[in-house]
Amino acid sequence: xxxxxxxxxxxxxxxxKDKHNNKTIALWNKTYSxxxxxxxNNENYLDFVL
Numbered sequence: 001x002x003x004x005x006x007x008x009x010x011x012x013x014x015x016x017k018d019k020h021n022n023k024t025i026a027l028w029n030k031t032y033s034x035x036x037x038x039x040x041n042n043e044n045y046l047d048f049v050l
Contacts, residue, residue, distance in 0.1 A: 008035035017041045
C-alpha cells in the first residue's frame with residue numbers, strides 16, 4: 001500500500017498471473033472503493049518497476 005498526494009493505492013505481487021487472491025481484491029474494493037488495487041505478476045512487472 002502507498003499513499004501519494006492523499007490517494008491510496010495497493011499492489012498485490014504474485015509471480016504467476018493466475019494465483020491472485022480474489023478475496024483480497026474484493027475486500028480492498030469494498031473497504032477502499034476509491035483506491036485502486038493492482039496485481040503485479042511475471043507478465044507485467046516491468047511496467048510496474050519502470
